[in-house]
Amino acid sequence: MSTHFEVIVIGAGISGVGAGARLRGAGIRDFLIIEAADDFGGTWRANTYPGCQCDVPSRLYSYSFAPNPGWTRVYAHQPEILSYVRRVADTYRLREHTRFGVRMTEARWQPGPARWLVRSDAGEFTARFLIAGAGPWNEPLVPDVPGLDGFPGEVFHSARWNHDYDLRGKRVAVLGTGASAVQFVPAIAPDVARLHLFQRTAQWVLPKLDHRIPKAERWAMRHLPGVRAAVAGLEYRAMETLGRGFRRPELMRGVQALARAHLRATVRDAELRRKLTPDYTIGCKRILFSNHYYPALNRPKVAVHATAVDAVEGNTVRGADGSAAEVDAVILGTGFRILDTPLAGLVRDGDGRSLADHWQGSPEAYLGTVVTGFPNAFMLLGPGLGTGHSSAFAILEAQLELVLGAVKTAREGKWAALEVRADVQAAYNARLQTALAGTVYNSGGCRSYYLDTNGRNSFSWPWSTGRLRTEVGRFEAKDFTASSSEGLRR
Numbered sequence: 001m002s003t004h005f006e007v008i009v010i011g012a013g014i015s016g017v018g019a020g021a022r023l024r025g026a027g028i029r030d031f032l033i034i035e036a037a038d039d040f041g042g043t044w045r046a047n048t049y050p051g052c053q054c055d056v057p058s059r060l061y062s063y064s065f066a067p068n069p070g071w072t073r074v075y076a077h078q079p080e081i082l083s084y085v086r087r088v089a090d091t092y093r094l095r096e097h098t099r100f101g102v103r104m105t106e107a108r109w110q111p112g113p114a115r116w117l118v119r120s121d122a123g124e125f126t127a128r129f130l131i132a133g134a135g136p137w138n139e140p141l142v143p144d145v146p147g148l149d150g151f152p153g154e155v156f157h158s159a160r161w162n163h164d165y166d167l168r169g170k171r172v173a174v175l176g177t178g179a180s181a182v183q184f185v186p187a188i189a190p191d192v193a194r195l196h197l198f199q200r201t202a203q204w205v206l207p208k209l210d211h212r213i214p215k216a217e218r219w220a221m222r223h224l225p226g227v228r229a230a231v232a233g234l235e236y237r238a239m240e241t242l243g244r245g246f247r248r249p250e251l252m253r254g255v256q257a258l259a260r261a262h263l264r265a266t267v268r269d270a271e272l273r274r275k276l277t278p279d280y281t282i283g284c285k286r287i288l289f290s291n292h293y294y295p296a297l298n299r300p301k302v303a304v305h306a307t308a309v310d311a312v313e314g315n316t317v318r319g320a321d322g323s324a325a326e327v328d329a330v331i332l333g334t335g336f337r338i339l340d341t342p343l344a345g346l347v348r349d350g351d352g353r354s355l356a357d358h359w360q361g362s363p364e365a366y367l368g369t370v371v372t373g374f375p376n377a378f379m380l381l382g383p384g385l386g387t388g389h390s391s392a393f394a395i396l397e398a399q400l401e402l403v404l405g406a407v408k409t410a411r412e413g414k415w416a417a418l419e420v421r422a423d424v425q426a427a428y429n430a431r432l433q434t435a436l437a438g439t440v441y442n443s444g445g446c447r448s449y450y451l452d453t454n455g456r457n458s459f460s461w462p463w464s465t466g467r468l469r470t471e472v473g474r475f476e477a478k479d480f481t482a483s484s485s486e487g488l489r490r
Contacts, residue, residue: 007031007407008118008127010104010343012094013042015133015380015396017085018063021092022400025065028407032127033094034120036103040089043137044082049161049180050187052078055208055289059221059232060239060391063088069221069228075210075289104346107132109375111350114416114483116376129407130377132343136386136459139337143175147312154329158184159336169193171327173317175309177203179288181333186292188331194301196317196325200308201285201446202278204259208289236465243389243464246283249440256282266294275306283388284444339363339383339452339459349373361453366425366479367472368461369399375417375483376410378403383458384432385472386450388441390465398473405475415482424479435462 006028009019012035023031037045054061058071061081066088072080089095102122107130110117116130140157148155156162158180171194174181181197182205189195213221220227245251259282267273276297278285297304307319318324344355344363355363358373365371368385369378378399385395410418433456436442441450441460450459461468 003124004115004126005030005032006127007129007131008107008116008125009033009131009133010107010118011035011042011133011135011138012037012040012089012098012100013044013133013135013138014085014392015135016040016042016131017089017092017094018393018396018400019131019133019380019403020094020097021063021065021088022404024092024094024097026404026408029097031097032125033098034102034104034118034122034125035098035100038100040086040094040098041082042085042135043159044078044085046138047078047159047161047180048163049158049184051183051292052180053183053210054081055179056391057235057239059228060235061393063393064397066091067228070218071213071221072218073210073212075208106346106348107377108348108352109350109377114375128376129410130347131380131403132347132378132382133380134341134343135381136338136341137336139342140332141334141337142332143309143334145175145309145312147314148330150314151312151330152315153327155332157332157334165329167192167329170329171325172196173198173325173327173330174333175317175330176333176335177201178333178335179286180335182288182290182293184331184333186290186296189296189299189302192301194303194325194327195299196303196305196327197297198305198307198309198317198319199275202276202306203285203288204256204278204282205262205288205290205293206255206259207262208291210291239389240465243387246388246440247438247462247464249281249283249438249443252282252440259287263294267298269298272297272304275304278446280446281440281444283440284446285448287388335449338449347374347377362456363452363458364425364429366420366428367399367402368395369402369472370406370420370425372420372422372425375419378406384429385461385468386459387461387465387468390468394465395461395468395472398469401473402475406480409475409477410482413482413484415484417483418480419483420480432462433457436460438462 009016012033016033058076062068102120104120106119108117116127118125140159154165168191172192173196175198177199305319305323307321310320311318315326348354363383365382368382436457439462450457452458
């Protein structure tokens with residue numbers, strides 16, 4: 001069995017599947033996808049919590065080269081998205097390129113032979129090119145709460161939901177009020193005996209314009225491409241309109257007024273409404289969408305603790321404000337290691353220094369895709385590409401254009417290695433940070449996962465989706481240093 005490939009892709013989620021499909025479409029067959037899990041799906045395989053649903057319209061949350069006219073809801077639920085991703089993988093025959101149950105332990109650049117050595121728990125592989133497709137929503141963030149590891153009841157993260165544990169009749173504490181919690185809290189609230197929601201920071205929540213798509217509309221989507229394009233175009237323009245507000249915070253007043261009206265209409269209790277009202281500009285943190293979250297919090301058996309958790313003592317969860325709750329189970333809705341992804345500690349340059357060593361707490365890349373010091377390596381959904389208004393698929397596909405352009409150029413030029421120039425990366429990131437300074441992400445008055453441990457925004461893209469497609473989706477050879485058997489060239 002071969003252990004050397006032209007391309008190795010790490011991860012078989014939407015990034016890995018997209019990379020594999022585009023490689024095959026470009027006529028490249030000598031590639032391997034390695035995946036620690038037992039099937040395709042990534043975050044949509046891992047997140048199976050009750051109520052799990054996308055917050056991007058389904059028609060935009062798909063590959064442009066594999067449209068799905070059969071979405072059953074405006075915002076698809078997890079099983080339907082997972083089924084779609086796996087169907088695309090099978091359509092492009094990616095199973096024959098994929099080894100499941102293989103966990104990468106290290107990827108190291110070897111300057112001499114100009115190749116990547118990938119170590120795993122299933123042995124070693126080598127490749128000319130490395131595509132890291134593990135994504136930022138991969139590793140659950142478990143808070144460092146004193147006493148949590150000694151809690152005698154059940155503890156699990158929303159991304160590792162324990163379906164064998166029956167929540168009916170249980171006293172449950174939920175830590176965190178992010179995008180996952182606003183979906184699973186309404187799903188479990190009717191069944192539990194008591195639910196204690198610990199909210200460190202209030203979140204802005206907008207109503208979700210969701211509904212089941214009628215069969216007639218699905219027929220039109222399938223058989224009338226013009227209708228599908230028109231509807232997707234309207235949804236795209238609506239999201240881009242919201243995106244202008246992220247870049248010009250003063251435009252968010254109307255959106256914030258809508259969120260405040262949604263809160264006022266669904267939460268009658270003034271004290272609860274006060275707890276749920278954020279003190280920052282909408283968009284500074286990720287905007288949440290739900291028609292069911294606020295009604296769930298109105299239930300008499302639901303208590304909202306507007307505080308961080310200070311400690312866990314036996315069965316008691318204690319808030320920093322002195323409140324306490326005795327519970328049988330703790331569910332962590334605390335999100336993911338977005339900016340300190342474990343992958344950064346596993347990918348190493350020719351001197352053995354990891355991405356994390358290079359970044360020192362502030363991830364950066366050129367166009368969110370390539371990093372100086374790491375030749376022939378590409379990162380999908382990397383730093384500086386996150387938006388609050390567009391689909392991850394749009395970002396991913398722009399990056400794949402750059403990746404394929406680089407691979408094609410290297411092949412045609414018989415170049416052994418391509419590496420982004422340090423001055424190009426530095427200039428790009430300086431421009432990125434300057435543009436971010438005026439956005440709501442940086443100036444909205446909150447602390448979010450967009451900001452890294454150094455207080456720098458290493459997550460967000462400060463411009464439009466159209467500009468992202470244009471800038472990111474283009475390989476420019478002049479931005480790279482290329483090496484061949486004849487030596488170094490630019």
